[in-house]
Amino acid sequence: MSVGTRAVPTGAATGTYREALREAMRDALRRDDRVFLMGEDVGAYGGAFAVSLGLLEEFGPDRIRDTPLSESAFVGAGIGAALGGMRPIVEIMTVNFSLLALDQLLNNAATLLHMSGGQYNVPLVVRMTTGAGRQLAAQHSHSLEGWYAHIPGLRILAPATIDDARGMLWPALEDPDPVLIFEHGSLYNVSGALSDPPAEVDICHAAIRRPGADLTLVTYGGTLPLTLDAAQLLAAEGCDAEVVDLRVLRPLDTATFLESVRRTHRAVVIDEGWRSGSLAAEVSARLMEEAFDDLDAPVGRVCSAEVPMPYARHMEQAALPSADKVAEAARRVLAGG
Amino acid sequence: MTVILPAPRGSLGTGTGLLWLRDMLRIRRFEETCAQLYSETKIRGFLHLYIGEEAVAVGTMEALTPDDSVVATYREHGQALLRGIPMKVILAEFYGRAEGCCRGRGGSMHLFDRTRRFFGGNGIVAAGLPVAVGLALAERMQSGGPGRFGDPGHVGDNVVACYFGDGAVAEGEFHESVNLAALWRLPVVFFCENNQYAMGTALARSHSQTNLAIKAASYEVPAWQVDGMDVEAVASAAARAVEAVRNGAGPHFLELLTYRFRAHSMYDPDRYRDKGEIERWRARDPISILADRLREAGALDDAGMRGIEDDVAAEIAAAVAFAEAGQPESVADLTRFVTSEGGQP
Ligand SMILES: Cc1ncc(C[n+]2csc(CCOP(=O)(O)OP(=O)(O)O)c2C)c(N)n1
Ligand SMILES: [Mg+2]
Numbered sequence: 001m002s003v004g005t006r007a008v009p010t011g012a013a014t015g016t017y018r019e020a021l022r023e024a025m026r027d028a029l030r031r032d033d034r035v036f037l038m039g040e041d042v043g044a045y046g047g048a049f050a051v052s053l054g055l056l057e058e059f060g061p062d063r064i065r066d067t068p069l070s071e072s073a074f075v076g077a078g079i080g081a082a083l084g085g086m087r088p089i090v091e092i093m094t095v096n097f098s099l100l101a102l103d104q105l106l107n108n109a110a111t112l113l114h115m116s117g118g119q120y121n122v123p124l125v126v127r128m129t130t131g132a133g134r135q136l137a138a139q140h141s142h143s144l145e146g147w148y149a150h151i152p153g154l155r156i157l158a159p160a161t162i163d164d165a166r167g168m169l170w171p172a173l174e175d176p177d178p179v180l181i182f183e184h185g186s187l188y189n190v191s192g193a194l195s196d197p198p199a200e201v202d203i204c205h206a207a208i209r210r211p212g213a214d215l216t217l218v219t220y221g222g223t224l225p226l227t228l229d230a231a232q233l234l235a236a237e238g239c240d241a242e243v244v245d246l247r248v249l250r251p252l253d254t255a256t257f258l259e260s261v262r263r264t265h266r267a268v269v270i271d272e273g274w275r276s277g278s279l280a281a282e283v284s285a286r287l288m289e290e291a292f293d294d295l296d297a298p299v300g301r302v303c304s305a306e307v308p309m310p311y312a313r314h315m316e317q318a319a320l321p322s323a324d325k326v327a328e329a330a331r332r333v334l335a336g337g
Numbered sequence: 338m339t340v341i342l343p344a345p346r347g348s349l350g351t352g353t354g355l356l357w358l359r360d361m362l363r364i365r366r367f368e369e370t371c372a373q374l375y376s377e378t379k380i381r382g383f384l385h386l387y388i389g390e391e392a393v394a395v396g397t398m399e400a401l402t403p404d405d406s407v408v409a410t411y412r413e414h415g416q417a418l419l420r421g422i423p424m425k426v427i428l429a430e431f432y433g434r435a436e437g438c439c440r441g442r443g444g445s446m447h448l449f450d451r452t453r454r455f456f457g458g459n460g461i462v463a464a465g466l467p468v469a470v471g472l473a474l475a476e477r478m479q480s481g482g483p484g485r486f487g488d489p490g491h492v493g494d495n496v497v498a499c500y501f502g503d504g505a506v507a508e509g510e511f512h513e514s515v516n517l518a519a520l521w522r523l524p525v526v527f528f529c530e531n532n533q534y535a536m537g538t539a540l541a542r543s544h545s546q547t548n549l550a551i552k553a554a555s556y557e558v559p560a561w562q563v564d565g566m567d568v569e570a571v572a573s574a575a576a577r578a579v580e581a582v583r584n585g586a587g588p589h590f591l592e593l594l595t596y597r598f599r600a601h602s603m604y605d606p607d608r609y610r611d612k613g614e615i616e617r618w619r620a621r622d623p624i625s626i627l628a629d630r631l632r633e634a635g636a637l638d639d640a641g642m643r644g645i646e647d648d649v650a651a652e653i654a655a656a657v658a659f660a661e662a663g664q665p666e667s668v669a670d671l672t673r674f675v676t677s678e679g680g681q682p
Pocket of ligand 2: 502503504530531532533534535536
């Protein structure tokens with residue numbers, strides 16, 4: 001087992017997830033001349049989700065670069081700039097639009113090192129918003145990080161906490177290979193303690209966010225808060241659930257959730273992606289392959305309903321994972337086996 | 338905006354001319370050998386020959402220095418050879434051997450050489466253009482020059498040469514990339530190898546505007562059509578464009594009008610064009626055009642030609658021997674180079 005947050009904070013102020021991301025970029029831009037930010041509306045507008053607000057004024061238009069609406073070109077340009085010795089942070093407004101750059105991410109960023117026989121690594125960081133829950137309907141509500149986690153050559157991060165929002169960027173920039181960071185849209189306004197100095201986090205391991213003995217809830221990103229809520233609901237019923245935050249979706253830290261399930265013997269995986277071929281499917285397959293004899297019940301899954309996301313609030317909520325759905329799935333797993 | 342440059346006459350230094358002839362013959366004869374080796378199944382996968390288009394690579398690459406960068410397509414054997422990747426290492430790559438420039442992981446479509454700033458070898462049509470723009474952006478940011486809309490250009494940048502076909506001009510990435518390069522005034526020169534076909538699709542069947550230079554010109558990029566069968570014309574246009582880019586004039590675009598004498602790839606039965614058309618273009622073989630001019634100028638005779646052919650044949654024979662003796666990489670290394678070694682803990 002490994003816990004994502006290692007350093008003990010000496011002082012703490014309150015801040016939001018958004019501010020933590022901004023602080024991480026400010027810090028990186030100050031630390032390393034090679035770092036720059038580019039993307040749609042990252043400068044004058046301040047970022048579609050206001051993450052980069054104020055950075056243009058502080059660092060100027062060469063390092064905070066507004067791009068045209070050309071996802072493929074500016075992601076590809078990020079790859080080229082990385083090959084050319086820079087350390088670009090490319091912001092794609094949301095994962096939905098990353099599809100227009102999918103070719104660059106898969107066929108160039110993820111493959112150049114291997115195709116070139118180890119000659120050309122691509123030290124690129126791409127940040128993007130993911131997820132549903134804000135009534136943005138079918139085209140603006142995707143959770144496709146599981147797709148990206150399918151691709152060898154990419155590292156996929158899903159910061160779910162303020163410390164991770166603050167701490168994942170720098171190690172991502174230090175990574176010699178491409179890293180994609182998925183920021184769930186529902187997390188930007190979450191506020192909490194902002195460690196000072198910032199907590200040191202790694203980008204290799206899953207973290208146990210709530211220790212427990214009776215059942216393991218495995219999740220990441222935007223579904224971490226509701227999973228922790230579900231653990232509270234279960235606690236009131238006398239079930240002590242452990243919550244594992246995957247944090248790194250590729251390469252997956254299998255050891256942490258395996259170790260947990262070997263203790264609790266039961267697991268539910270929570271993932272906002274569609275169930276079929278989801279990251280949840282991968283986690284449960286690994287549990288089946290490597291912890292079959294430790295399981296007292298089949299692994300449960302809570303994913304999004306397999307529909308394009310509807311606009312109406314009640315329908316969207318019906319499609320998405322919720323604390324109640326997680327608790328219900330947990331009860332079924334506890335009753336089974 | 339677009340200008341068709343006439344081939345300059347009488348400017349051909351015979352020394353340079355002989356080097357060009359030799360380079361074109363190296364590409365031609367090497368690829369003829371590769372076609373033969375393909376039919377012997379020594380080379381597999383896709384193999385896209387450049388035969389007929391040699392003047393484009395030879396004339397344009399003449400304008401580049403070792404500090405410049407090159408981004409090319411799957412039809413990149415000519416550029417790879419001219420960039421200085423040894424023929425034997427290229428052929429070993431085609432053989433899938435560990436001695437290949439990419440250890441046999443790339444094959445003919447994906448030649449790379451970091452020490453020579455050769456960035457592939459891209460198998461996705463138009464996917465190299467954004468990368469070239471990014472390399473130019475890195476160049477600009479590291480040279481300390483500005484790189485924003487409205488800024489004056491920066492003098493003395495290294496240049497990124499980006500090669501792609503006429504088919505690529507129909508892709509969105511072409512338009513996104515040329516716009517971005519122009520907007521940021523980046524030191525990239527776009528070399529469009531218009532060989533009249535994208536696989537089996539003739540130019541007029543995929544472009545409403547068949548003058549591709551006009552498309553680039555609409556992005557405020559200086560753009561010219563050039564006779565791509567005449568190496569002198571290519572070299573003079575490329576020299577002019579590259580010099581302008583180097584001097585901070587922003588991106589330039591050359592549409593090099595050429596033709597591939599062979600099929601699209603070794604898989605292509607070549608059913609979509611008539612033989613008369615091929616013959617008409619063959620009558621303008623870039624190697625014959627240059628050789629005739631050199632003979633006229635008294636710089637080449639039969640013995641001279643034989644000498645060049647013999648040298649090239651010897652280089653090819655050595656390359657074949659090297660590739661034949663090459664070793665397959667150990668399967669134990671299969672998953673190496675997915676991520677950097679010594680990267681994240
Ligand atoms: C995005 C994409 N679409 C389709 C293909 C299949 N394909 C390979 S080469 C080619 C034709 C490209 O023509 P052009 O750009 O003119 O280059 P040429 O082969 O003539 O040098 C096609 C369609 C591809 N590799 N990439
Ligand atoms: Mg073509």
